[in-house]
């Protein structure tokens with residue numbers, strides 16, 4: 133399933149990057165996005181960054197995700213990187 | 221912003237969107253289709269169908285990759301897993317999908333090596349770690365996943381990894397949308413287009429559908445407010461009787477999509493005719509390896525004997541995937557068929573329409 137959680141690039145050694153959100157970090161491949169840089173926000177799918185977001189857009193999305201999580205949902209907010217059925 | 225303020229703000233936004241929908245929706249019932257497993261999940265999980273006016277319906281189409289994968293692919297994967305030197309690497313959802321006679325889960329219990337991975341990168345790692353084994357990745361998914369698999373194949377080529385291959389069941393979404401738009405037994409008023417598929421193919425990819433079928437198409441994100449906004453845009457077009465392509469998921473989807481991702485996909489794969497569960501064979505709706513990459517094609521690398529495919533008796537997955545039957549109308553739904561003991565693929569995958577309807581029905585009934 134698609135996770136729309138933007139993650140921030142903390143470390144970069146092409147084609148791999150360490151990305152992080154809310155204390156969760158993981159390694160992803162970034163060669164499908166244009167000129168990735170440390171500090172960029174990316175959308176991750178099945179271990180790959182598939183698009184970059186501007187910081188403003190990323191922070192807005194993260195804020196929205198926090199609000200959704202706080203809405204008293206019956207499930208915890210999505211944690212990036214632990215899904216295994218990620219294939220759309 | 222504290223917790224309750226945040227929630228109150230969001231609830232208010234949801235209220236504003238649903239009220240606007242009620243105000244502008246045509247008086248007749250309007251039916252839109254989404255073709256994305258994550259939309260199916262999000263709409264159900266957040267109980268959104270309870271919030272939108274009754275005359276605005278969002279039904280699910282063939283948006284769950286595992287569900288549209290025909291049974292013979294599962295049989296093929298099982299046959300590969302049974303070869304003694306093969307390690308089969310797969311996304312988790314596929315493991316429990318019934319094949320004609322058994323499942324990958326059962327094959328694994330019987331001794332086959334089936335590894336659940338999160339990414340084809342993990343499959344590449346398996347290939348590096350086990351040079352004496354053949355690692356086969358089950359490449360299932362739409363245009364979001366195909367570039368990722370293509371990139372793993374390009375990486376394998378760079379590293380001269382001779383023991384990595386993939387079995388492609390990749391599908392492309394627009395031909396399926398067009399077929400459903402033109403189906404006689406389905407009267408749609410528009411499409412909610414999948415957010416992440418659109419990241420790759422871009423919103424322009426839907427222009428031919430909007431034009432040929434005269435239906436609005438709105439690229440939409442996954443959060444509750446995204447989905448309600450997307451639905452509102454569709455309702456508004458239905459009222460005005462327009463058929464434009466619009467983009468609700470502006471922050472992520474560009475008109476032309478992601479050219480790098482598309483280039484990777486086009487380097488390794490080419491379109492081919494492909495069979496979908498429920499929709500049958502559709503011209504140019506799948507992806508197969510180009511001849512330059514044929515050596516990474518597990519279908520060519522290994523020869524296997526396949527049984528004649530047998531669909532699970534009684535299962536209505538095909539009709540559910542076409543949107544002409546709702547899960548609740550399947551006689552097996554909720555009794556013989558549950559996520560714990562699924563009969564068809566639509567109940568196995570967490571993105572499946574039957575699973576989403578079953579999983580969130582008590583939540584929805586309680587509200």
Ligand code: SF4
Nearest residue numbers: 536537550557564574
């Ligand atoms: S409820 Fe089960 S048997 Fe019925 S269509 Fe869905 S998956 Fe198939």
